[in-house]
Amino acid sequence: MVQSLNSGSNRGAATRAESGRTLPNRTASDRVRRRGEARRLDILRAAARVFRRSGVAAAGMRDIAQEADLSPGNLYYYFAGKDELLFFCQDRTVDRMLEAAQAARAAKLPAAEQLRTVIRAHLHYTLEEMEGATAHLEVDMLAENLRSSIIEKRDKYEQAVRALIVQGVQRGEFAPCDAALVARAVLGALNWTSRWYRPDGAQSVTAIADGLADYLVRGLAAAAQQTLTKPARALSGGRK
Amino acid sequence: MVQSLNSGSNRGAATRAESGRTLPNRTASDRVRRRGEARRLDILRAAARVFRRSGVAAAGMRDIAQEADLSPGNLYYYFAGKDELLFFCQDRTVDRMLEAAQAARAAKLPAAEQLRTVIRAHLHYTLEEMEGATAHLEVDMLAENLRSSIIEKRDKYEQAVRALIVQGVQRGEFAPCDAALVARAVLGALNWTSRWYRPDGAQSVTAIADGLADYLVRGLAAAAQQTLTKPARALSGGRK
DNA sequence: TCAAACTTTGAACCATGGTTCAAAGTCTAT
DNA sequence: ATAGACTTTGAACCATGGTTCAAAGTTTGA
Numbered sequence: 001m002v003q004s005l006n007s008g009s010n011r012g013a014a015t016r017a018e019s020g021r022t023l024p025n026r027t028a029s030d031r032v033r034r035r036g037e038a039r040r041l042d043i044l045r046a047a048a049r050v051f052r053r054s055g056v057a058a059a060g061m062r063d064i065a066q067e068a069d070l071s072p073g074n075l076y077y078y079f080a081g082k083d084e085l086l087f088f089c090q091d092r093t094v095d096r097m098l099e100a101a102q103a104a105r106a107a108k109l110p111a112a113e114q115l116r117t118v119i120r121a122h123l124h125y126t127l128e129e130m131e132g133a134t135a136h137l138e139v140d141m142l143a144e145n146l147r148s149s150i151i152e153k154r155d156k157y158e159q160a161v162r163a164l165i166v167q168g169v170q171r172g173e174f175a176p177c178d179a180a181l182v183a184r185a186v187l188g189a190l191n192w193t194s195r196w197y198r199p200d201g202a203q204s205v206t207a208i209a210d211g212l213a214d215y216l217v218r219g220l221a222a223a224a225q226q227t228l229t230k231p232a233r234a235l236s237g238g239r240k
Numbered sequence: 241m242v243q244s245l246n247s248g249s250n251r252g253a254a255t256r257a258e259s260g261r262t263l264p265n266r267t268a269s270d271r272v273r274r275r276g277e278a279r280r281l282d283i284l285r286a287a288a289r290v291f292r293r294s295g296v297a298a299a300g301m302r303d304i305a306q307e308a309d310l311s312p313g314n315l316y317y318y319f320a321g322k323d324e325l326l327f328f329c330q331d332r333t334v335d336r337m338l339e340a341a342q343a344a345r346a347a348k349l350p351a352a353e354q355l356r357t358v359i360r361a362h363l364h365y366t367l368e369e370m371e372g373a374t375a376h377l378e379v380d381m382l383a384e385n386l387r388s389s390i391i392e393k394r395d396k397y398e399q400a401v402r403a404l405i406v407q408g409v410q411r412g413e414f415a416p417c418d419a420a421l422v423a424r425a426v427l428g429a430l431n432w433t434s435r436w437y438r439p440d441g442a443q444s445v446t447a448i449a450d451g452l453a454d455y456l457v458r459g460l461a462a463a464a465q466q467t468l469t470k471p472a473r474a475l476s477g478g479r480k
Numbered sequence: 481t482c483a484a485a486c487t488t489t490g491a492a493c494c495a496t497g498g499t500t501c502a503a504a505g506t507c508t509a510t
Numbered sequence: 511a512t513a514g515a516c517t518t519t520g521a522a523c524c525a526t527g528g529t530t531c532a533a534a535g536t537t538t539g540a
Contacts, residue, residue: 036486055380057297061528071489073530082528140295175458181443181451188432189425196424203421211421218415219459276516301498311519313500322498 040078043068044092047085048130056086056138086138087146093133094153096125101160111168112221115186116213118161122190123209127197137191158183165220174220186216280318283308284332287325288370296326296378326378327386333373334393336365341400351408352457355426358401359456360449362430367437367445377431398423405460414460426456 046068050059061082065072079085100121104114126133139150162183168174189212197208286308290299301322305312319325340361344354366373379390402423408414429452437448 058380060526070487072528073490074488076529077487140298177455178451181448182455184432184436185429185452185455188429188435190428192424192428192431195428208421211418212425215417215422215425215459217459219455219457223463300496310517312498313520314518316499317517 036078043070043075043078044085044088045130048089048133051086051089052133056141083142083146087142087150089130089133090139090142090150091153093125093130094150094157096129097122098153098157098160100125101157101164105160105164105167111164111171111173112217114164115161115168115217115220118164119186119190119213119216120206120209122187123193123205123212126191126194127199127205127208137194158187161187168220173222175222177220182220189216276318283310283315283318284325284328285370288329288373291326291329291378292373296381323382323386327382327390329370329373330379330382330390331393333365333370334390334397336369337362338393338397338400340365341397341404345400345404345407351404351411351413352461354404355401355408355457355460356453358404359426359430359453360446362427363433363445363449363452366431366434367439367448377434398427401427408460413462415462417460422460429456 043064047059047064050064050067053059054063061075062072064082064085065075068075075085079088101118104117104121107114107117109117139147139154142150162179165174165177165179165183169176169179193208193212197205203211283304287299287304290304290307293299294303301315302312304322304325305315308315315325319328341358344357344361347354347357349357379387379394382390402419405414405417405419405423409416409419433448433452437445443451
C-alpha cells in the first residue's frame with residue numbers, strides 16, 4: 001500500500017539498497033536513495049502535467065522530459081518507459097481514491113454524507129492532486145500486464161462505491177435502486193469532469209464537488225428524508 | 241443538415257455530378273453515385289466498429305480497411321484520411337443527438353419526460369446506432385479545423401440539454417439547481433456508459449437508459465411531485 | 481585524491497502507422 | 511467493341527515518437 005514507487009523495472013538506484021552489504025555508513029546512501037525517489041516523484045508529476053495538458057496519447061517522452069527538465073534519454077534511467085510512467089500516475093491516484101472510499105464507508109456518518117465525502121475525494125484526486133491525474137481515465141494505453149492491475153483496483157473502487165450505496169438503501173436512507181447502475185452513473189458524472197474542468201475556470205473544485213454532490217445524492221435520497229439530509233444549496237454559479 | 245456525406249475532400253465520385261454537362265442519361269451515373277455513397281457509409285460503419293473495438297488511437301487504417309473489405313490504399317479513394325473518417329463518425333452522431341434534443345424540447349411533455357427522451361436517444365446513438373459511435377467522445381485526435389466544428393455542435397447539444405433543465409425548473413417541475421453543472425453531470429453519466437457497456441452484457445441499452453433516467457431525473461424532480469412523474473422502477477438488474 | 485557507483489547526455493535506432501502512387505482492373509456510354 | 515471514367519491494388523514512402531546506448535560528467539566512500 002505504501003507503494004514505494006519502484007516496484008516494476010528498477011534499473012536505477014534503490015534496488016540494491018537491501019542487499020545486506022554491511023555498509024559502514026548507511027545514512028549517506030540513504031540520502032542518495034531518498035533523492036532518487038524524490039526525483040522520480042518530480043518526474044511523475046511532470047508527466048502527469050503533460051498527460052493532462054496534451055492527453056496521454058499526444059504526450060511525447062520528449063515533452064515529458066522537457067517538462068521535467070532533463071534529457072529524453074535520462075527519463076529511462078528513472079522509468080522503464082512511457083507505460084510505467086502512466087502506470088504509476090494511475091496507480092497512485094486510484095490508490096488514494098480507494099483509501100478514501102473505504103475510509104468513508106467505515107466512518108460513522110449518514111450514507112449521504114459518506115457519499116459526499118467520496119465525491120469530494122474523487123474530484124480532488126482527479127482534478128487537483130498529482131497535477132490532476134487525468135491519466136487515471138486512459139487505461140487502454142497500457143500493456144496487458146500493467147493494465148490488469150489497474151483495472152482490478154478500479155473495479156475494487158467501483159465496488160466500494162456500490163457497497164456504500166447498498167448500505168444506504170439498507171439503512172433506509174436511500175431509496176431502493178439498481179445500485180450497480182447508479183454507482184456507474186455517479187462515477188461517470190465525476191470522471192467526466194476531467195473533460196470540461198479548467199483550473200482557471202469560474203468554479204473551484206470544491207464548488208464543483210458540492211454542486212455535483214447535491215445533485216447526485218438527491219437522486220438517491222429516500223423521499224421522506226429528502227430535505228433532511230442537507231438543505232439543497234441555492235443555484236449559484238461562481239462561488240469561490 | 242442532410243450532410244450529403246461528402247463535404248470535405250472528395251476526390252472520388254459524386255463531385256462532378258453537378259457539373260451541368262448535359263448527360264444523355266442521368267439515371268446511370270446516378271446509380272454510380274448512389275453506389276459510391278452507399279460504399280462510403282459501409283466504410284464509415286466499419287470504421288466506427290473498429291474505433292469502438294480498439295479505441296480511436298489504436299485503430300489503424302489497415303484494420304479499418306480490412307474490416308471494410310478493401311485494400312488500405314483504397315480507403316483513400318473514399319476518404320481523405322483517418323481524420324475525415326473519424327470526423328464523419330462523430331458528426332453524424334452528434335447531429336442525431338442534437339436533433340433528438342431539440343425535438344424533445346419542442347414536444348408537449350412534462351420536463352421529466354423530455355429529459356427521459358433525450359437520455360434514451362443519447363444512449364441509442366452512442367451505443368447502438370452507427371455501430372456504437374463511441375468515437376463521438378474522442379475529439380482530441382482531430383486536426384484543429386475539423387475539431388472546432390464538432391466542438392461547436394457538441395456545445396450546442398449541451399446547451400439544449402441545459403435549456404431543457406432550465407425550462408423544467410421554470411415550470412416548477414424541477415427543483416432549482418445549477419443547470420449547467422447538472423447538465424454536465426447527466427451527460428457525463430451517459431457518456432461514461434461507453435466505457436463499461438458491452439453489447440453482450442446483461443442489460444439492454446433501453447434497460448440501461450431507463451435505469452439511468454430513473455436516477456438522473458429523480459435528482460432533479462421537485463420534491464412535491466417526485467412520485468407523480470413516474471413510479472420509480474423496481475430494483476432489477478437484467479431485464480431484457 | 482582515486483576508484484567505483486551513480487547520473488546525464490543527445491544522437492541514432494527502429495517499429496509503427498498514416499499516406500502516396502503508378503499501374504492495372506472494371507464498368508459505362510456510344 | 512472501344513475510349514474514357516471509375517475503382518482497386520499493394521508496395522513503398524516518410525514522419526512520428528518510443529527506446530537504446532556508449533561516452534562523458536558528477537558524486538560518493540576510503
